[in-house]
Amino acid sequence: MSPQLTDCRDLIIHAIAKQKVLIVAGNCTVNYEGRAASKLTWGERVLMIKADGSVLVHRRSGYEPVNWQPPKCQFRVSLDNGKLLSVLATRQKPKESLRLLFDKVTMAVALSLADEGEFAMHVTEEQMKRAIMLDPSLVEPGLKLISEETRMGESGFTDVYAEDARGCLVVIEIKRNPASPEAALQLNRYVETLRKRANRPVRGILTAPELRSGTSTLLARLGYDYKAVSPERCFQILKPRTDARLSEFLQ
């Protein structure tokens, strides 16, 4: 009836054995049981089994797979009655299983991806904050951290509170990208808020790799300071704490 299902079964078995990347598109149902349980009725989806034994089942929409299995699971592939192609992916700890049944396969391919490429993630704003908290002298000598997470009422979470050499309170606003005047206003809001509650002088410092036009002027008019801090410099601070792959990056 469906001779291609036989071919497909063989292809899948071969792909898994050879640790290739398998992609199958076809009409299927999916059943999951384990940490929770789910059932997906018939429809066309894309199945991907990767070299490390991870499984993804994608529908036509959505970033996330509708069903999946983390790496290192074991497989059993069979053709039931010659009409239903069954792919079973099981995992211990937690014990869970994912089962697909195909009655039609549109496309099936096993790829040997040659990929020695290096992946490098650059510093995020949050990491810049972490770096500055690890070494406040990045911003100014003699600066001392006050609290790790003095989160103010509203939005911004990249602000840090410190005390300078003279005992002034300091609010530090951190930007990863060239700072626009908007950043100066944001800093201003934090400083104003703090001034209402603190009975001593409060300074504001904006740190960013650079300033966009108009920001410097506004910053000066508001009476705040600017300190250039680059993502690269922050990376230097974080480097010892980060993994090898990451440290490779900034060469």
Place this chain on the structure above:
Amino acid sequence: MSPQLTDCRDLIIHAIAKQKVLIVAGNCTVNYEGRAASKLTWGERVLMIKADGSVLVHRRSGYEPVNWQPPKCQFRVSLDNGKLLSVLATRQKPKESLRLLFDKVTMAVALSLADEGEFAMHVTEEQMKRAIMLDPSLVEPGLKLISEETRMGESGFTDVYAEDARGCLVVIEIKRNPASPEAALQLNRYVETLRKRANRPVRGILTAPELRSGTSTLLARLGYDYKAVSPERCFQILKPRTDARLSEFLQ
């Protein structure tokens, strides 16, 4: 030189326009810039662009895509110098972009997935809550439900309010997975909140399949009780009451 890249460009443009599911395998680099920034050097990967405009770039291993873009992003596809196929996926809010450059394409396919299937997940935390509300004796004999949806101001929605045999108010915090100390603290917040408003004793009960280390101690120190409740037991309760689709499942 690479006439197939021309075909591939056309295929991609067509697939995106027609909201098909596109799968391309080939040698590429990937650059991301937005909330963070990343660079992936040359290697063979699988690109998937789904009907809703989400993008996934998969390497040979790993459950997660090495790079991606959430749904609803916009595309620009071009063939530079006839030798480099460029796929650019951009998004506003947050402003970010993902760019792939292919110099070789192994496989490219555009799929029209017909998928009206229904997805159903069983025995989630929410369902455990429903089970306990249907049969509060799962937690303690003599327990009576106070209200179906006494949602407190803040976070958690898996808490249930009841009255015990002696007339004490009871807050029940439900976890589907082994509960960590965090769960005890969460329960504590709910109890504290209720105590401010209720002029009579308030108890707290944490229900979960089991407790992680430290949770029992913390729970005792806070003065709350623990009752083991498994997802399986809850399912027994829900089983007769579940809808047709759901009941099909456990056959």
Place this chain on the structure above:
DNA sequence: CCTTTCAGTTAGTTA
């Protein structure tokens, strides 16, 4: 191996 924390989290729900 277990536990905790982070994530370019994503996704869903409510105000």
Place this chain on the structure above:
DNA sequence: TAACTAAGTGAAAGG
């Protein structure tokens, strides 16, 4: 739309 929280979260780091 923004804020908040759960997730079959997954992945990494630390004890």
